[in-house]
Amino acid sequence: xxxxxxxxxxxxxxxxxxxxxxxxxxxxxxxxxxxxxxxxxxxxxxxxxxxxxxxxxxxxxxxxxxxxxxxxxxxxxxxxxxxxxxxxxxxxxxxxxxxxxxxxxxxxxxxxxxx
Amino acid sequence: xxxxxxxxxxxxxxxxxxxxxxxxxxxxxxxxxxxxxxxxxxxxxxxxxxxxxxxxxxxxxxxxxxxxxxxxxxxxxxxxxxxxxxxxxxxxxxxxxxxxxxxxxxxxxxxxxx
Numbered sequence: 461x462x463x464x465x466x467x468x469x470x471x472x473x474x475x476x477x478x479x480x481x482x483x484x485x486x487x488x489x490x491x492x493x494x495x496x497x498x499x500x501x502x503x504x505x506x507x508x509x510x511x512x513x514x515x516x517x518x519x520x521x522x523x524x525x526x527x528x529x530x531x532x533x534x535x536x537x538x539x540x541x542x543x544x545x546x547x548x549x550x551x552x553x554x555x556x557x558x559x560x561x562x563x564x565x566x567x568x569x570x571x572x573x574x575x
Numbered sequence: 576x577x578x579x580x581x582x583x584x585x586x587x588x589x590x591x592x593x594x595x596x597x598x599x600x601x602x603x604x605x606x607x608x609x610x611x612x613x614x615x616x617x618x619x620x621x622x623x624x625x626x627x628x629x630x631x632x633x634x635x636x637x638x639x640x641x642x643x644x645x646x647x648x649x650x651x652x653x654x655x656x657x658x659x660x661x662x663x664x665x666x667x668x669x670x671x672x673x674x675x676x677x678x679x680x681x682x683x684x685x686x687x688x689x
Contacts, residue, residue: 469603494644503579503665503680504618548620561608562631562668563678568617 463487464552466566479537481569483550486531490506490552494563495524495535498547507548522552540573547571577601579668579681586681587687593654596684600647600668608678610643612663621664624649653686661688 465484473479483493491512496504510517510524510533517524523536537544550566553559580599588594600607608631609621621635624643641651647668653660663685667678 471613473576501685503667503682506679537685551618558631560630561611561667561678562620562633563607563608563618564620565618 462567463490464550464566466548466550466569468569469567470483470570470572471571472574473540475542476539479535479540479544479571479573480575481535481537481548481550481571483533483535483566484531485533485552487552487554487564488528488531489554490564491555492553493524493526493533494551494553495522496565497544497551498549498568504549537571538569542573542575545571545573576643579666579679579684581664581666581681581684584682585685587689588656590656590658590688592656593652594656594686595650595652596664596666596686598649598651598666598668598681601668601670601679604679605647605671606669606678607643607647608652608667608669609649610658610665610667611635612665612683613661618665621651649664656688658688660686662686 494509497505498504508519508522522560526533547568551563582597606625608623611616623631627643638654643649663683665683669677669678
């Protein structure tokens with residue numbers, strides 16, 4: 461049962477334009493959502509997160525939007541740069557001690573930003 | 576400040592053997608989690624340790640085990656290796672175990688089972 465889904469395996473955008481990466485989830489008990497970026501042969505790097513009590517969080521070029529009613533979140537990158545080309549993972553965590561340290565990841569979306 | 580260090584970076588083992596992977600967390604971080612990444616299953620949670628205690632475990636067979644030492648360093652062990660255990664194994668550490676966004680990942684250990 462895939463609780464976190466990234467339905468687009470890949471996305472290609474032009475440098476300077478907006479990149480929008482999407483993520484859907486099924487478990488309404490998730491209380492934190494995170495986005496990680498991963499280059500080949502490296503571990504995931506934390507980008508930005510959002511609490512379930514918020515609908516938007518912004519950090520520089522990165523903005524995450526959360527729509528709880530639709531169980532959907534998205535990551536916007538504006539403007540996109542060639543260095544942003546990587547695999548992006550959406551992850552979710554649940555509240556409570558039984559969920560500590562446990563992130564549930566989506567399958568990832570490969571973003572290619574063309575110069 | 577040193578990051579999360581995983582050793583070795585690459586490993587080739589034969590079916591039936593066992594393997595031990597090591598993770599040194601960021602200094603001061605007491606929570607360590609392990610993940611398995613494969614092309615088919617993506618990133619999957621293995622287990623989490625805090626103060627030498629396993630607090631959370633994913634849905635993996637008993638062949639996968641781990642431990643944490645008093646200095647917060649952690650090891651994971653896979654016994655009776657199968658071809659399907661070939662994967663990138665990632666370790667992540669955190670200062671505040673309640674803040675899931677605070678996890679920093681290492682570069683991983685690439686395990687190949689032949």
